[in-house]
Amino acid sequence: MAMRWMAAVGVVVVGAGALLYADRPAAAAPGATGSDRGVGVPGTGPCATDPVAAHEPLVPKTLEVPIPYPVITVLPPQQPDAIPTRTRMELPPDPCANPCPDLTDLPGAPPGLGALVGIPEILLNLKPFHFAIPGPGPDPGAAPPPPAPVRPPVETAAQSPARPAPRIAAVREVAKLTGANSVNRTDKRWQVDGTDLGIMWESAPGEIATAFGDTVGRGFHPPGGMGMDWRSNVLAFSTDRDLADGMTYDRMVTDSRCHAAEVLSSRKLDNVEVTTIPTSGFAVGDRQYLSYMSIRTWNSIPGTFFTNYGGIAYSDDHGQTWTKDSHARWDNIFGLANFQVSAMVPHGDYVYMFGTPNTRLGAVGLARVPKDQILNTTAYQYWRDGSWTPVGGFDSATSIVNGPAGELSVRFDAARDVWQMSYLDTAKAAIVVREANSPQGVWSESTPTVTVLNYPELYGGFIHPWSSGSDFYFTISTWSDYNVYLMRAVLGE
Numbered sequence: 456m457a458m459r460w461m462a463a464v465g466v467v468v469v470g471a472g473a474l475l476y477a478d479r480p481a482a483a484a485p486g487a488t489g490s491d492r493g494v495g496v497p498g499t500g501p502c503a504t505d506p507v508a509a510h511e512p513l514v515p516k517t518l519e520v521p522i523p524y525p526v527i528t529v530l531p532p533q534q535p536d537a538i539p540t541r542t543r544m545e546l547p548p549d550p551c552a553n554p555c556p557d558l559t560d561l562p563g564a565p566p567g568l569g570a571l572v573g574i575p576e577i578l579l580n581l582k583p584f585h586f587a588i589p590g591p592g593p594d595p596g597a598a599p600p601p602p603a604p605v606r607p608p609v610e611t612a613a614q615s616p617a618r619p620a621p622r623i624a625a626v627r628e629v630a631k632l633t634g635a636n637s638v639n640r641t642d643k644r645w646q647v648d649g650t651d652l653g654i655m656w657e658s659a660p661g662e663i664a665t666a667f668g669d670t671v672g673r674g675f676h677p678p679g680g681m682g683m684d685w686r687s688n689v690l691a692f693s694t695d696r697d698l699a700d701g702m703t704y705d706r707m708v709t710d711s712r713c714h715a716a717e718v719l720s721s722r723k724l725d726n727v728e729v730t731t732i733p734t735s736g737f738a739v740g741d742r743q744y745l746s747y748m749s750i751r752t753w754n755s756i757p758g759t760f761f762t763n764y765g766g767i768a769y770s771d772d773h774g775q776t777w778t779k780d781s782h783a784r785w786d787n788i789f790g791l792a793n794f795q796v797s798a799m800v801p802h803g804d805y806v807y808m809f810g811t812p813n814t815r816l817g818a819v820g821l822a823r824v825p826k827d828q829i830l831n832t833t834a835y836q837y838w839r840d841g842s843w844t845p846v847g848g849f850d851s852a853t854s855i856v857n858g859p860a861g862e863l864s865v866r867f868d869a870a871r872d873v874w875q876m877s878y879l880d881t882a883k884a885a886i887v888v889r890e891a892n893s894p895q896g897v898w899s900e901s902t903p904t905v906t907v908l909n910y911p912e913l914y915g916g917f918i919h920p921w922s923s924g925s926d927f928y929f930t931i932s933t934w935s936d937y938n939v940y941l942m943r944a945v946l947g948e
Contacts, residue, residue: 502551508631511935513911517567517676518575523584523725523754530585530727531592536720540710541775546644553643555713561673584754585726601782602831609844610836615892618873620900622947623888624925630701632930633667634675634938638701639691645707645715647689648675649682653930653939654864656736657920658692658743664774665691665704665930666733666745667939670715677937678912686717687730688747690774698919698928701941708775718777719747719768726752728763731779735798735864737806739826743770745777746797748813751787759814762787765795767830783830785849787813793820794849798863800894801826807865807894808835810849815861815881815914820852821895838895855896856889864917870924877904877916877929886916886931888944904944905931915939 547554569576631637633650641647650670658664672684691704710716722728728749735746749763767783770776785794794810801807806824811817821838828834836843837852861879868875874891876898885903904927907913912934919928919941927944 504551505636508634508636510933511677513935515575515676515678515935516570517578517681518678519578519580519676519681521580521582523582526583526585528585528587528724528727529590530587530724531590532595533722534593534595536779539716539776541716542709542711544706544709544713546706550640555643558713559643559646564674582725584752585724587724587727598781602828602833604833605828605831607834607836607843607845609842609846611842612895613841614895614897617897618890618892618899621875621888621890621902623902623904624945624947626904626942626944629698629928629941629943632702632704632939632941634936637938639704641691641704641707641715642672642675644713645689645709646672646684646713647707647715648672649677649680649937650689651680651932651937651939652733652862652915652917653932653941654733654736654917655919655930656738658736658738658774661694661696663693663695663702663920664736664743665693665702666718666736667691668732669730670717672714675937678935680937685723686715687721687723688717688719688733689715690718691715692774696921698921698926698941698943702919718774719745719779721749725754729753734765734796734862735800737799737801739801739806739829741771741773743774744768744799744829745770746799746808747779748795759816761790762795762813765797765810767799769830780830783832785810785832788850792850793817793852794822796861796863798865800865800867802867802894809855809863809865809876809894810852811858811860811863815879816859818854818858819856819860819863819876819878820849821855822849822852823894855894856898862915862917864929866918866920866922868922875918875927877918879914879916884913886913886929888927904929905942911935 567576633641635642647670650667652668654666655663667689669680670686670689671680671682675682691707693702693704695703707715719731721731730750731747733745733747737744745768748765751761751763753760764784764786768777768779787795793812795813797808797810799806799808808822810820822835824835839851839853859881864877866875876889880887885906887901887903889898889901891898910933915932917930922928925946927946929942930939932939
């Protein structure tokens with residue numbers, strides 16, 4: 456997890472020259488104050504007396520430098536996940552009240568020498584880099600059999616005419632959603648001090664689920680997710696329909712008092728499986744699905760990372776517990792396979808899967824699967840040269856959008872009958888949006904929404920499903936803040 460800073464560097468490699476002339480803004484176009492948000496109503500955000508959330512400077516107070524060293528690891532067969540502990544937590548009626556001061560109001564570490572003289576505190580952190588050899592272990596038991604193979608047909612399908620590039624009339628920062636002084640006070644309520652991504656889907660009528668990536672609690676210090684109490688991912692739920700002043704969370708999945716649970720486990724062994732990161736979510740009936748990537752290591756050349764596979768997990772208890780399906784996986788063959796980072800969208804009779812290889816540099820491919828066969832990889836048809844076909848498999852999918860593309864987010868805007876795609880374009884050093892009349896396109900040219908000129912070390916760009924009309928809401932993260940912000944763009948005619 457600590458090595459992830461290497462991948463984040465790629466966000467600004469191309470646009471680095473622009474940073475020399477760009478001042479980091481304070482909270483740009485802040486939303487309503489605490490009093491405007493209705494202090495005294497449960498879950499509406501911070502107290503009026505709380506300070507306005509501000510962005511971290513590019514020159515950090517503390518700079519943790521990971522130093523990898525090789526370790527030979529004897530790795531037994533992976534065992535099934537233990538049954539997780541889950542608790543129910545009620546927020547206090549007073550949003551100014553800290554529900555767990557004994558857990559979250561602990562004294563901080565005294566300032567180091569760097570802070571006293573006004574320079575970053577340099578922390579050297581030794582990190583094992585594992586080289587695994589198989590080892591003996593207890594029998595993990597019989598694995599569930601794979602779904603019965605199917606033979607989907609080859610079906611031709613025309614591309615739709617290209618739409619014009621979206622016009623962005625204005626963009627503003629609405630609210631900080633996670634961390635200290637955020638509208639959700641996640642540091643006090645769920646010990647989520649630092650996290651990223653903010654991937655959203657409609658988990659039930661009138662409810663939005665939001666998945667986050669690597670998360671830290673005690674001792675959090677940016678840049679990046681440095682600190683203790685590391686969880687590979689956490690999950691929140693919201694029924695807030697008024698996004699003009701932010702999105703408030705009603706609850707998070709918790710495993711103890713005031714503590715957000717890790718919902719998808721990981722081995723946490725660098726160069727084996729360091730973490731598992733959600734890439735999209737969706738619901739079909741009463742079942743929730745998460746696409747995710749099993750990260751082998753963040754320790755690679757700037758702008759890249761290596762995955763073991765892209766996979767699908769599901770939940771039948773509304774997100775409380777999740778099963779990583781052992782067969783719904785797309786292995787990363789030679790580090791070049793597609794659909795390692797996927798955005799999955801149900802529409803009509805199908806679920807469409809938009810995907811890229813590992814790294815933030817690849818092109819976007821497309822597949823589809825009937826809604827009743829989501830976990831059966833043999834049922835997928837891949838878009839290739841004007842046809843939906845299983846022939847050639849996932850590595851033969853034709854690119855529908857050229858790279859570089861990272862952190863895909865795709866939705867179908869039913870009100871406008873238009874598909875929208877948002878992603879990080881490292882060549883433009885910006886989060887961009889495209890539109891199309893069909894999943895296979897032709898997709899429009901891209902339009903930047905936010906760039907590194909205003910948000911250095913920018914990544915993310917996940918669309919809120921309840922964006923409507925000209926209101927286009929999305930989340931961003933920055934490496935220097937390592938928290939999630941809600942943004943609003945106005946789409947022009």
